[in-house]
Amino acid sequence: MNSYMIKKLNLLYKRYNYLIKKLSDYKIYNNHNVLRNLSTEYSRLSNIIKPFIKWNKLQSNLINTKSLLKEKDKDIYLMVLEDIKNINFKQKKLEKILYKLLLPKNKKDNRNCFIEIKAGSGGNEAAIFVKNISRMYIRYAESKKWKVEIMHIHYNEHGNGFKEIILKIIGIGVYGKLKFESGGHRVQRVPETESQGRVHTSTCIVAVMPELSKTEMPEINIQDLKIDTFRSSGAGGQHVNTTDSAIRITHIPTKIVVECQDERSQHKNKSKALAVLAARINAIKIEKKNKDNALKKKKLLGTGDRSDRNRTYNFIQKRVTDHRINLTIYKLNEIMNGNLDLLINPMIYQKNNRL
Template identity: 85%
Template sequence: MNSYMIKKLDLLYKRYKYISKKLGNYRTYNDYNSLRNLSTEYSKLSNIIRPFLKWKKLQLNLINNKILLKEKDKEIYLMVLEDIKNIKIKQKKIEKILYKLLSPKKEEDDRNCFIEIKAGSGGNEAAIFVKNISRMYIRYAESKKWKIEIINIHYNENGNGFKEIILKIMGIGVYGKLKFESGGHRVQRVPETESQGRIHTSTCIIAVMPELLKTEISEINYQDLKIDTFRSSGAGGQHVNTTDSAIRITHLPTGIVVECQDERSQHKNKAKALSVLAARINTLEIEKKNKDNAIKKKILLGSGDRSDRNRTYNFIQKRVTDHRINLTIYKLNEIMDGNLDILINPIIYQYNTIKL
């Protein structure tokens, strides 16, 4: 456990002892509001302080055992080493509990989210990469038992990739898990059409947006919207149906355009498109508010240039690198098959540690 976390816990322990003393004073019971607030705070702090005191007791045992390591008796030395090992295992378990209790959490972390993936530089290879990445997120969502809904897909000219795809992922804590996926992602690999084996670099841009509540969506001024209808189509330009059920909504003040053609019902497509539009507008407003925040800058939507990247997927070396935290993992196949926690958990830990 790092020193910052210990300092924070020590401060909370001081506060806990202070409240405990106040609650032991009969005069506190004369003020109902004060008593209620102190009791609530005491209850919350108790959940943190109990494991912290266990950790401190183990820490004291650890210090005492390290002194015993100076003993020359080999049998005692080996016993102490084993005891130290067990203490550290117990401490690690408690640290995980404390970390979870102290980690800052926002209300929107528990919401569903939209994942918008667009092809950046790299032409056809970028579109194929978008298809690969969308499959990766779908597999990850399936492993978490989350529900997945495809809002819209724009196929590339060859029909073997996506210019753009918007997914809606539904489940508990979805946005909190996926919010740091926003930004530029790039791939380095040899395309199947490359006869001389040259490595090709292409990119995609990912934006992860929390789903807004219905009351928040209704705040959009409908006079600011231009709504067009058109016929839904699939890969290669083949029409999915013969009615104008697909919807394109343009938000005139920001220029944001959202399309939805997944449903055969124009009404359903419009509702989906509006929910995505509301999420985009909200994200844009947050970005403006936090443009000077160094932590937020790391997770904002990138430009899609080759130089702008959060993560690199190198198929030649079977590695994935997250440039924000200098993390490199040689398990590309596992990651592309949906094992994203090995990338997501370290960056959440890093972010929460900074916030703490």
């Protein structure tokens, strides 16, 4: 490891120890804003300092082991060389991890995000798949201790799936973990209603958008909005309100339509719908801005066709394939139950290596 990296890591280590002392002072718990900021910083630094501590221990072992090279016994000398080789190998692995952790992060990576999932081709099976996928993301968020808010659900005609669902995931590093989930997702399985045992292929479209700060909110002219109210409803009459609390906002220039009916308050539903609308408008602006950029030419939303997919979930073979990085894992049940790191971590690793 070069001297600059060691110097940088030692400075971060001092800051880390300072945070430990500050967070152990009970007086700080009276100031929630300071506590939250320090806790967030401590959590971020922990990911860097832990491998650095391991590296330092290996460095001490390396110095002690090299001192044994003075031994004249040939067998001992060869054993020492082997130990040095093993220590160097372990250090190199940690150095790669530390290097990536020290790389400048996208400022949006630590933000909350919206996950919008829409049924693509495949009719009723596509709607069921949307429900399955949304459950997968909710389970993943729960495993990370993140909070999940359901912004909107549009049930299918049979009530056994969703035509569309919008989730808000709240936590540290949420967008950074989930941003590569955007695109087409394809499922291959035999539907329960299929008497001949034929495999059915259907799709859904996932869009992951970071939550915007107040200063980043695009200017939305109230005259460009068509706002409708209606009674909240769900499959089989679930969550039916006696008042028109559900909100539908249409942004006339872009023809974006956002609905929110999760809250019983019309004001809260309107606030949530506007937040999603702002994120969608911002996503469209970014897409247009980067249209000619080779690194970002892929659109946020796919077409929903069976051929347009980032990932395939094959229930017959119990496998999941991410076509972007040619990764296939035969742990479909684990993944559908929220163990998404099996797919997300290799994807992040590949993206970092390409930069």
